[in-house]
Amino acid sequence: MIGPHSYSAAGLGVPQKPLDGMAGPLSLRLGAHVPLSGEDLAALAHLAVRESAVAAHADLVRQGEPADTAFLVLEGIAARYVQRASGARQILALLLPGDLCDPDLAHLECWDHGIATLSPCRIARVPRAVLEELIATRPAVALAFRRTKLEAEARSRAWLTALGILLATERLVRLFREIVDRMHAVGLAGRNEGPLPLTQVDMAECIGTSTVHVNRVLQDLRRSGVVELKGNWLRLSDRAGLDAPAGE
Amino acid sequence: MIGPHSYSAAGLGVPQKPLDGMAGPLSLRLGAHVPLSGEDLAALAHLAVRESAVAAHADLVRQGEPADTAFLVLEGIAARYVQRASGARQILALLLPGDLCDPDLAHLECWDHGIATLSPCRIARVPRAVLEELIATRPAVALAFRRTKLEAEARSRAWLTALGILLATERLVRLFREIVDRMHAVGLAGRNEGPLPLTQVDMAECIGTSTVHVNRVLQDLRRSGVVELKGNWLRLSDRAGLDAPAGE
DNA sequence: CGACTAATTGATGCTATTCAACCACCGTGG
DNA sequence: CCACGGTGGTTGAATAGCATCAATTAGTCG
Structure with missing residues (x-):
């Protein structure tokens, strides 16, 4: 049985494409835009050489540091963020495996x-x-990077729109949908369920509200049967898409 | 004397750099990142051939249309936006001259x-x-485009952050600062004043609030002497920067 | 002058914040 | 084994921020 903390896609009914081991999610993401040759894939796999485990809620880089290293997420969820002097933090984008x-x-x-x-x-x-x-x-990899980045920009626009015009409830559902969809795309989640290893503080910093309010919204969503969230495992009912239809 | 509707930089104490006539603001913007040769500048000037006047609040492209044309703003202010089924509109970014x-x-x-x-x-x-x-x-132009785009992305991040964690008042001041600063950079505004040809509806769609609230916030700002806004001409007091210091 | 767009105002209530306290879980060390 | 601290989650009450509806007042232009 799938434990709530499991990141494996086994048992989810997701066809786990057997690609190269190391940079699996990365080549999955890039390959979706541009066909990549065996040499391309080999070069990508080489990227994941300097790999390390990082604890939750740890900084990879802080604002203002020189940009001499890029980061590739292999497992887990990271995020870009901006922190203000007041201590308030806004998450700009999620970085998922790949x-x-x-x-x-x-x-x-x-x-x-x-x-x-x-x-x-x-x-x-x-x-x-x-x-x-x-x-x-x-060049094929470069092109794939470019297209992938455009995809990220589109997400960023959607994120900004959500902050501007949606209510907290809709924003939270949107966030959940985004995570499940993107995880699904790299074979790490099912169509409507997947891992959600975020604290309520993290969610609050994503959707721009207080933690307390996230908690209350979340309970509303649970009560109305839209989401099931227990022990880092998220399940979205089919209705979740219908309740926030014009989210684009 | 400078009329409120004037877009000219004359009389603002801004050194109006005498570059090529047509794509002036564009080469100004690009040249700030990468040194451009005479041939580069000539090629840029050629971009502005198919030029036309467009009235205020007119669509250049709508969401979903095929992307076969790019737009270069020569004068005035345009914007990227997303519109939802409910009619609510969120402005994602401003497009200023250049x-x-x-x-x-x-x-x-x-x-x-x-x-x-x-x-x-x-x-x-x-x-x-x-x-x-x-x-x-x-290639020099291509590089300049890339860098300029990175600059726009940085602005987009700042915009998103503002929506997430700032109050409406701070967001509005931020918006004003951005416009004046960017206009100043292309020689179309002074250091702390410039044209502001936006309606309150536009501002509301930028900062993600209702029009009514923009109106009230604006009056507070006027009353407290932070901004002077009359007939499309904006002046920011020196205090404006200090009142929203941690805006980055 | 009339028609239109933009700005303004008031009243009302919902959405969300803040502060504070309390609970539940988990791993640690005595 | 239990006491302990830490993190994350939950709850209540008071209040601030903001939206909404509706109506009124400038401005602008043909």
């Missing part, structure tokens, strides 16, 4: 935002030079 | 957001093929 934090790193001088893990993660650190060389020598 | 709506157009199939003028504008329409050729043949 996400490379920024292929355009080469053009940055220093980070204007921080990156931190939310759940325990396995992270690969990609030196700037390695990334630059990869982009220079493998 | 902004090219999307250099990555080539990788898009259709727009996931709309673009509309806010004030009366002069707009150049750049066919996809022209843009692609420019990027392919002029």
Whole structure:
């Protein structure tokens, strides 16, 4: 049986595509946009060499540090965030397995935002030079990076829209949908359920509300049967999509 | 004397750099990132050939249309926006003189957001093929596009952060600061004052509040002497920066 | 002048914040 | 084994921020 803390896709009815082991989710993501050759895939697998386990809620980089390393998420959930002097934190985007934090790193001088893990993660650190060389020598990969980034930008626009015009309840459902959908796309979640290793504080920082309010909204959602969330395992009822239809 | 509706920089104490006439603001923007040759500048000036005047609050493209044309703002203010079924609209980003709506157009199939003028504008329409050729043949220009886009992404992150954690008053001041700063950067505004050809509805759609609330916040700001806004001309007191210091 | 768009105002109630306290769970060390 | 601290979750009451509806007042332009 699937434990709530399990990240495995086994038993979810998800066809687990047997690709190369290391950079599995990465090549899955990139391959969705551009067909990649065996050499491309090999080069990508090479990215995950400098890999390490990182505890939950740990900073990978802080705002203002020089941008000399990119991060590739292999397992777990990380996030870009901005922290203000007041202590308030806003999460800008989620980094799920297969996400490379920024292929355009080469053009940055220093980070204007921080990156931190939310759940325990396995992270690969990609030196700037390695990334630059990869982009220079493998055009298909470079193109895939670009398209993947455009996808991230589209998500960012949707996120911004949600903050601007949706109520907290709708924003939270949106967040859940995004996570399940993206996890599903890399074979780590089912169509309507998956792991959700976020604390309510994390969720609050995603959707721009207080923790207390997240708690209350979440209970409403549970009571009305829209979501089931227990021990880091999330299940969305079919209605969840219908309740926030115009979310685009 | 400068009329409130004037877009001219004359009399503002802004050194109006005498560059090529047509794509002035564009080359100003791009040149700030990458040194451009005379040939580069000539190629850019060529972009502004298909130029036309567009009235305020007119759509340039609607969400879902095929992405076959890019837009270059020569005068006025335009915006990217998302509109929901309910009619609520969220503005994602402002397009000021010198902004090219999307250099990555080539990788898009259709727009996931709309673009509309806010004030009366002069707009150049750049066919996809022209843009692609420019990027392919002029590497310095391509690089400048990329860097300029990164700048826009940084602004987008700041915008999202503002929506998530700032109060309406702070968000509005931020919006004003952004407009004046960016206009200043292309020589169309002074350091602390400039044109603001937006309606209160536009502002509300930018900062994600109701129009009524924008009106009230604006009056508070006027009463407390932070801003002076009369007939499309905005002046920010020096205090404006201090009142929202941690805005980054 | 009339028609339109933009700005303004008041009254009312919902949405969400804040502060505070309390509970449940989990791993640690005595 | 239980006492302990820590983190994350839950709850209540008071209040602030903001939306909504509705109506009124400038401005602007043909």
